[in-house]
Amino acid sequence: xxxxxxxxxxxxxxxxxxxxxxxxxxxxxxxxxxxxxxxxxxxxxxxxxxxxxxxxxxxxxxxxxxxxxxxxxxxxxxxxxxxxxxxxxxxxxxxxxxxxxxxxxxxxxxxxxxxxxxxxxxxxxxxxxxxxxxxxxxxxxxxxxxxxxxxxxxxxxxxxxxxxxxxxxxxxxxxxxxxxxxxxxxxxxxxxxxxxxxxxxxxxxxxxxxxxxxxxxxxxxxxxxxxxxxxxxxxxxxxxxxxxxxxxxxxxxxxxxxxxxxxxxx
Numbered sequence: 622x623x624x625x626x627x628x629x630x631x632x633x634x635x636x637x638x639x640x641x642x643x644x645x646x647x648x649x650x651x652x653x654x655x656x657x658x659x660x661x662x663x664x665x666x667x668x669x670x671x672x673x674x675x676x677x678x679x680x681x682x683x684x685x686x687x688x689x690x691x692x693x694x695x696x697x698x699x700x701x702x703x704x705x706x707x708x709x710x711x712x713x714x715x716x717x718x719x720x721x722x723x724x725x726x727x728x729x730x731x732x733x734x735x736x737x738x739x740x741x742x743x744x745x746x747x748x749x750x751x752x753x754x755x756x757x758x759x760x761x762x763x764x765x766x767x768x769x770x771x772x773x774x775x776x777x778x779x780x781x782x783x784x785x786x787x788x789x790x791x792x793x794x795x796x797x798x799x800x801x802x803x804x805x806x807x808x809x810x811x812x813x814x815x816x817x818x819x820x821x822x823x824x825x826x827x828x829x830x831x832x833x834x835x836x837x838x839x840x841x842x843x844x845x846x847x848x849x850x851x852x853x854x855x856x857x858x859x860x861x862x863x864x865x866x867x868x869x870x871x872x873x874x875x876x877x878x879x880x881x882x883x884x885x886x887x
Contacts, residue, residue: 628665635663637681645870652676657856660870715866717764723820725789727753727766727829730816732795734833740841742800742807744776748848749833751777751863755853756877757828759868765825770863775849777863786810831877851875 638648649659652673661667669677678684731750735741741749750766757765768785770777779785789795796811818826836844848854852875853867871877 626665627668630669631663631665634677634681637683641681643680645872648677648680651680657852660852660856660867663870664864664866714764715864717767717769717865719769720767721785721788724766724768724785725794726816726820727825728789729794729812729814730818730821730826730829731833732810732812733816734829735837736811738837739802740839740844741837742802742809742841743797745841745844746810747779747782748776748844749836750779751848751854752836752851753829753832755851755865755868756832757825758865759871759876759878760828761824764865765828772854772857772859772861772863775854775859776845777848777854780862 634648638645643651645656645659645663649656652659653676654673658667662669728750731746731753735746735749750768751770754765754768754770757763766779768782769780771780772778786795786797790797794812794814796813798809798811800807800809836847839847852871853863853865856867856870857863
């Protein structure tokens with residue numbers, strides 16, 4: 622008997638979980654694991670022990686042998702309505718190719734929009750940038766600022782951000798200032814040149830505006846807590862890069878894509 626790989630097994634779990642009408646929360650509770658752990662299993666990044674496998678087989682209606690077999694009979698599957706499409710699936714790239722000019726224009730626009738907000742310091746800017754990037758990727762499956770993120774101290778940090786900001790400072794595109802809030806020294810940025818909106822898609826501008834309008838007036842603590850609990854950050858191990866594909870595992874209140882409307886159109 623051919624055995625499924627972890628990635629194939631994860632894909633099968635997703636298929637039959639959805640066929641059973643179960644959410645990730647439902648299935649995770651049924652097999653007594655956390656939802657982040659189930660996400661890791663579905664992505665093929667976590668092993669499943671024998672007890673979890675028994676629970677999965679029971680909940681999803683298979684024997685373990687059937688569940689693990691790469692040649693499972695289609696007659697054993699739950700009833701699923703399959704739709705055949707002639708269109709070629711759109712390929713998306715989960716790892717962005719960094720574009721300094723795209724990042725610069727995005728960053729300039731964000732600090733223009735948040736100028737004067739007392740709660741927006743350097744650390745909070747990173748979190749707003751992260752949310753903008755992952756919101757855009759979830760909705761449009763494309764990269765906005767084109768930067769990668771790594772989970773450090775439980776939060777998303779743009780990779781190589783120190784070197785990138787140094788170049789923007791050296792080019793005199795931005796100015797870094799120190800301010801004091803509640804007795805604590807904080808770093809902030811002021812744009813020294815305007816962003817070029819002709820280089821930005823209308824959809825990208827809309828994502829930036831909506832994200833800032835949603836959280837721009839929250840306290841620093843609220844923004845930090847919200848970001849740490851966003852699914853892509855929550856399930857990523859400390860020190861690892863945050864996979865953009867995890868944006869599609871978000872649920873309320875974090876998800877920003879109308880999947881119901883999309884499914885109706887399809």
